[in-house]
Amino acid sequence: MILIDGKVIAEQVKAEIAGEVKEMIAAGKKRPHLAVIIVGHDGGSETYVASKVKSCEQLGFKSTKIEYEDTISEAELLSKIEELNKDADVDGFIVQLPLPKHISEQKVIEAIDYRKDVDGFHPINIGRMSIGMPCYVSATPSGIIELLKRYEIPTSGKHCVVIGRSNIVGKPIASLMMQKSVPGDATVTVCHSRTRNLKEITLQADIIIAALGKPEFLTADMVKDGVVIIDVGTTRVPSTETKSGFRLKGDVKFDEVAPKCSYITPVPGGVGLMTIVSLLKNTLLAAKGEIYG
Ligand code: NAP
Numbered sequence: 001m002i003l004i005d006g007k008v009i010a011e012q013v014k015a016e017i018a019g020e021v022k023e024m025i026a027a028g029k030k031r032p033h034l035a036v037i038i039v040g041h042d043g044g045s046e047t048y049v050a051s052k053v054k055s056c057e058q059l060g061f062k063s064t065k066i067e068y069e070d071t072i073s074e075a076e077l078l079s080k081i082e083e084l085n086k087d088a089d090v091d092g093f094i095v096q097l098p099l100p101k102h103i104s105e106q107k108v109i110e111a112i113d114y115r116k117d118v119d120g121f122h123p124i125n126i127g128r129m130s131i132g133m134p135c136y137v138s139a140t141p142s143g144i145i146e147l148l149k150r151y152e153i154p155t156s157g158k159h160c161v162v163i164g165r166s167n168i169v170g171k172p173i174a175s176l177m178m179q180k181s182v183p184g185d186a187t188v189t190v191c192h193s194r195t196r197n198l199k200e201i202t203l204q205a206d207i208i209i210a211a212l213g214k215p216e217f218l219t220a221d222m223v224k225d226g227v228v229i230i231d232v233g234t235t236r237v238p239s240t241e242t243k244s245g246f247r248l249k250g251d252v253k254f255d256e257v258a259p260k261c262s263y264i265t266p267v268p269g270g271v272g273l274m275t276i277v278s279l280l281k282n283t284l285l286a287a288k289g290e291i292y293g
């Protein structure tokens with residue numbers, strides 16, 4: 001069994017990005033600039049945004065954090081988005097989700113200029129991804145693909161079972177795994193809460209991507225020997241062993257499933273660490289004009 005080390009790969013990709021930024025600066029170009037809008041004081045969102053800003057600093061990016069109280073109106077937020085769309089110094093920007101209930105997330109996503117949508121949530125980027133055109137791929141699926149690529153895990157002709165069909169993980173990773181590409185070329189089955197014979201399906205899988213958000217859902221009796229497991233789940237469960245009082249649990253019962261696997265990602269230390277790196281990679285692509293000129 002090989003443990004897929006998200007930390008090592010994330011550090012590798014970060015070092016490559018930092019190297020490219022240095023070259024850009026040496027060539028007299030401006031630093032890649034990521035702007036992040038955060039609304040309200042959701043604990044998780046504040047932590048994510050802080051680490052996005054910190055990673056920008058580490059890699060030599062410019063970053064701008066724009067904070068609003070959760071009383072901001074939808075119109076005010078949309079007007080800020082319009083301003084960032086037009087700001088030539090900003091290469092890419094994101095609006096941290098979730099948003100307060102009175103603001104439509106879909107409206108916000110669609111208001112972002114798709115050429116600056118480094119989260120890859122705009123329907124144009126999602127559509128381009130699904131037909132194999134250059135685009136910004138959203139962070140989690142992009143991080144999973146990077147892990148499969150760097151570990152040279154064969155995917156062509158393999159049966160890949162994705163558990164979960166969300167717009168940010170399940171659907172895009174299913175779409176990427178079925179593309180005519182490497183990694184890709186897999187035969188993909190997508191399962192969700194209405195799937196009847198889940199265990200029958202997972203037992204046939206060469207690769208399982210678990211993204212359902214149910215801690216330790218996938219057990220040893222549900223997988224065959226030699227399976228590759230990508231565990232996307234990150235659920236906070238109470239713990240007396242940590243200072244914070246909680247710890248992260250994946251969707252896979254790691255201790256019993258790992259001995260049956262050829263490869264497996266741990267939680268934490270797997271997919272999660274790749275997501276910020278993927279966002280920074282998209283921002284670098286935006287700064288270089290590699291996707292949309
Ligand atoms: P989500 O929007 O809640 O979607 C969960 C999906 O799982 C849904 O499609 C749901 O089916 C399906 N599902 C739920 N219970 C199921 C069951 N018993 N059997 C089969 N399918 C079931 O979640 P998400 O945003 O995709 O996130 C999934 C997990 O990944 C969460 O733990 C989240 O925290 C984590 N995550 C991690 C990262 C990272 O960077 N590591 C990034 C994003 C998300 P229905 O569609 O029928 O409801």
